[in-house]
Amino acid sequence: MPNPLKEGGDGLRSVSVDCLRPEDAAVELERLAAEIADHDRAYYQQDAPVISDADYDALRLRNEAIEARFPKLVRADSPSRRIGAAPVEGFAKVVHKVPMLSLANAFSREDVADFLDRVRRFLNLSADEAIEVMAEPKIDGLSVTARYVDGRFEMAATRGDGREGENITENLRTLKDLPDRIKPKDLLGGGVPEVLEVRGEVYMAKSDFRALNERQEAAGGKVFANPRNAAAGSLRQKDPAVTAARPLRVFFYGWGEVSEIAWKTQAEFNESLVDWGFQANSRARLCRSLDEIMAEYVRTEAERAALDYDIDGMVYKVNRLDWQERLGQVSRAPRWATAHKFAAEKATTVLKEITVQVGRTGVLTPVANLTPVTVGGVVVGRATLHNEDYVRDKDIREGDTVVVQRAGDVIPQVVEVVADRRPAGARPFRMPDECPECGSLAIREAGAAAKRCTGGLICPAQAVERLKHFVSRDAFDIEGLGAKNIEAFWAEGWLKSPADIFDVEGLTAKLEGREGWKEKSIDNLRKAIEERRTISLDRLIYALGIPQVGQATARLLARTYGSWAALKAAMAEAQDREGEAYADLIGIDQIGPSVADDLLGFFAEPHNRDVLAALESILDIQGMTAPDTEGSPVAGKTVVFTGTLETMGRSEAKARAENLGAKVAGSVSAKTDYLVAGPGAGSKLKKAEELGVTVLTEEEWLDLVGGR
Numbered sequence: 062m063p064n065p066l067k068e069g070g071d072g073l074r075s076v077s078v079d080c081l082r083p084e085d086a087a088v089e090l091e092r093l094a095a096e097i098a099d100h101d102r103a104y105y106q107q108d109a110p111v112i113s114d115a116d117y118d119a120l121r122l123r124n125e126a127i128e129a130r131f132p133k134l135v136r137a138d139s140p141s142r143r144i145g146a147a148p149v150e151g152f153a154k155v156v157h158k159v160p161m162l163s164l165a166n167a168f169s170r171e172d173v174a175d176f177l178d179r180v181r182r183f184l185n186l187s188a189d190e191a192i193e194v195m196a197e198p199k200i201d202g203l204s205v206t207a208r209y210v211d212g213r214f215e216m217a218a219t220r221g222d223g224r225e226g227e228n229i230t231e232n233l234r235t236l237k238d239l240p241d242r243i244k245p246k247d248l249l250g251g252g253v254p255e256v257l258e259v260r261g262e263v264y265m266a267k268s269d270f271r272a273l274n275e276r277q278e279a280a281g282g283k284v285f286a287n288p289r290n291a292a293a294g295s296l297r298q299k300d301p302a303v304t305a306a307r308p309l310r311v312f313f314y315g316w317g318e319v320s321e322i323a324w325k326t327q328a329e330f331n332e333s334l335v336d337w338g339f340q341a342n343s344r345a346r347l348c349r350s351l352d353e354i355m356a357e358y359v360r361t362e363a364e365r366a367a368l369d370y371d372i373d374g375m376v377y378k379v380n381r382l383d384w385q386e387r388l389g390q391v392s393r394a395p396r397w398a399t400a401h402k403f404a405a406e407k408a409t410t411v412l413k414e415i416t417v418q419v420g421r422t423g424v425l426t427p428v429a430n431l432t433p434v435t436v437g438g439v440v441v442g443r444a445t446l447h448n449e450d451y452v453r454d455k456d457i458r459e460g461d462t463v464v465v466q467r468a469g470d471v472i473p474q475v476v477e478v479v480a481d482r483r484p485a486g487a488r489p490f491r492m493p494d495e496c497p498e499c500g501s502l503a504i505r506e507a508g509a510a511a512k513r514c515t516g517g518l519i520c521p522a523q524a525v526e527r528l529k530h531f532v533s534r535d536a537f538d539i540e541g542l543g544a545k546n547i548e549a550f551w552a553e554g555w556l557k558s559p560a561d562i563f564d565v566e567g568l569t570a571k572l573e574g575r576e577g578w579k580e581k582s583i584d585n586l587r588k589a590i591e592e593r594r595t596i597s598l599d600r601l602i603y604a605l606g607i608p609q610v611g612q613a614t615a616r617l618l619a620r621t622y623g624s625w626a627a628l629k630a631a632m633a634e635a636q637d638r639e640g641e642a643y644a645d646l647i648g649i650d651q652i653g654p655s656v657a658d659d660l661l662g663f664f665a666e667p668h669n670r671d672v673l674a675a676l677e678s679i680l681d682i683q684g685m686t687a688p689d690t691e692g693s694p695v696a697g698k699t700v701v702f703t704g705t706l707e708t709m710g711r712s713e714a715k716a717r718a719e720n721l722g723a724k725v726a727g728s729v730s731a732k733t734d735y736l737v738a739g740p741g742a743g744s745k746l747k748k749a750e751e752l753g754v755t756v757l758t759e760e761e762w763l764d765l766v767g768g769r
């Protein structure tokens with residue numbers, strides 16, 4: 062759909078603010094108010110932005126600039142007086158009985174070889190044992206789960222954050238591909254499980270997408286950027302009748318909760334899906350070697366454009382179910398599967414300006430502001446330039462024509478400069494010595510890849526980024542309080558520190574009477590915040606935004622210390638960086654002195670302590686309940702593995718011990734309960750003997766945990 066404002070088809074838009082006459086300014090402010098309101102609705106309520114962030118920011122900036130020059134013309138419905146937009150009235154929440162995981166990514170043959178090697182090592186398979194892998198296209202749609210009880214469709218939900226999604230039962234019911242009843246035929250003779258949750262991807266065929274857009278355009282309706290957006294917009298409709306009118310389809314490829322599993326391999330499951338009446342992708346192939354996998358990858362990529370649905374890579378799954386079970390998962394991705402992405406899509410455009418962004422930890426990142434360009438179906442207006450070395454090495458300058466690349470869900474990047482299109486006089490980029498946000502000195506420490514603002518707590522950019530991180534999906538995940546609203550509330554001075562979010566009455570009182578916020582939406586926000594007063598320990602730790610402490614480390618800390626009180630006490634005790642508490646901290650597998658340093662630094666900082674004290678008094682922090690380890694002889698015990706293990710790989714041993722409630726440490730100390738030593742054990746064994754730690758062979762360990 063042509064956008065006359067964006068294209069500059071309108072005479073006024075290209076007039077510099079300084080040259081506007083008052084009557085023109087009034088006309089333009091009116092149009093900007095309407096246009097920005099449309100974009101807000103598209104962004105906040107329909108999840109379907111139609112312009113890039115950069116273009117959106119440009120509209121708001123122009124609005125502000127005109128208002129600054131003509132303060133008398135500021136409108137009642139001006140975007141500058143409107144704070145974000147109210148959240149869309151949500152769907153009911155559904156907690157997944159079995160979490161919906163995501164996949165680790167591979168980008169090259171080496172990555173795929175690494176995946177197979179990891180599987181081989183974990184399962185302790187000999188080099189000549191073939192690992193059968195199911196290779197299937199990775200559908201670029203939206204993942205859903207559909208639950209059948211006694212063969213009848215009962216409930217469907219989106220993936221959400223993997224733990225909890227949205228109930229879209231009535232919407233999914235309208236899909237022709239979705240059987241209302243499962244066909245009772247089952248080649249395995251196991252019948253249909255009483256409870257069967259199937260998982261798959263909802264998508265829109267390319268041909269249907271084009272036809273839909275034509276219809277929408279003719280009717281003056283919304284035109285979608287790509288099939289995935291169209292599928293998302295169509296699925297998340299409040300009125301299922303709208304979904305029913307949209308040509309959505311679904312491929313199923315996995316399962317969630319199942320009362321009885323009769324299949325022994327992924328291949329058997331895929332066959333059962335078809336028997337039961339589901340659509341499964343017919344391009345799935347069983348491969349027995351890296352070469353076969355790669356051949357399948359190449360073949361599919363070559364045929365990609367001719368397929369009537371978008372795919373963004375391949376998914377490889379270990380075929381044997383008993384192996385899948387042993388491999389289990391790490392963080393939120395299974396060890397038994399990986400996604401192999403197709404090569405990134407690229408486009409050429411002009412780099413208008415390089416600006417510098419300040420992140421949550423003060424890191425300065427150069428950003429390319431581009432003439433918007435479509436890369437793989439998505440409009441890109443900004444791309445990362447990583448850091449100053451990257452810009453210097455590639456000699457990227459303002460005014461250059463550059464190649465932009467976008468792969469999957471990663472941030473678009475500028476990959477190279479088209480040398481012969483450089484305009485005369487283009488100057489090399491120089492990273493500022495001062496933070497562009499707060500003016501503090503920006504320094505680059507020895508060994509660091511980037512300059513960092515030294516403003517710390519006085520730097521507004523860091524503060525607002527920290528708040529955004531605090532409410533992000535894997536942290537507090539407060540519905541209706543996304544990044545844009547945080548920015549808006551921050552600009553108003555309503556939010557300074559995370560604890561301010563929980564002054565619910567104060568916050569919601571300010572929203573009353575604001576355009577775009579109705580009683581109902583304010584009430585929803587109030588409820589969403591109240592719901593998050595109860596928070597799990599791992600989410601809280603992650604939300605704090607401590608450098609180097611991502612989700613996996615946060616979970617590790619939560620599991621190790623169990624409660625907020627214990628964690629805090631340990632962080633206080635370990636400040637000496639020499640005693641037992643410190644040894645325990647760096648003894649945690651995967652936490653070394655560098656992570657420990659960032660953690661301890663965070664807990665020692667006075668302002669952080671204030672924030673933590675405030676949060677403590679208003680939150681209900683749920684300790685981490687260890688996995689169901691009742692009757693486990695090793696629950697709470699600290700175990701160290703060393704030497705070669707015979708029946709399983711080191712990672713499997715570790716994962717199994719943790720599932721039984723044991724802590725696995727990387728080094729032996731007085732706190733170690735067991736050292737499991739295989740052949741070739743060296744210094745750890747010696748140390749254990751000196752300290753009188755119980756030493757077990759692998760066999761004895763398996764006897765102890767009932768693993769044989």
Ligand code: IVH
Nearest residue numbers: 162163164197198199200204262314376395
């Ligand atoms: S298997 C344990 N198979 O990709 C997760 N996923 O990046 C098992 N996806 O959330 C996922 N096509 O939504 C699997 N053939 C396929 C897929 C597929 C698309 C999506 C799925 C998943 C995401 C992970």
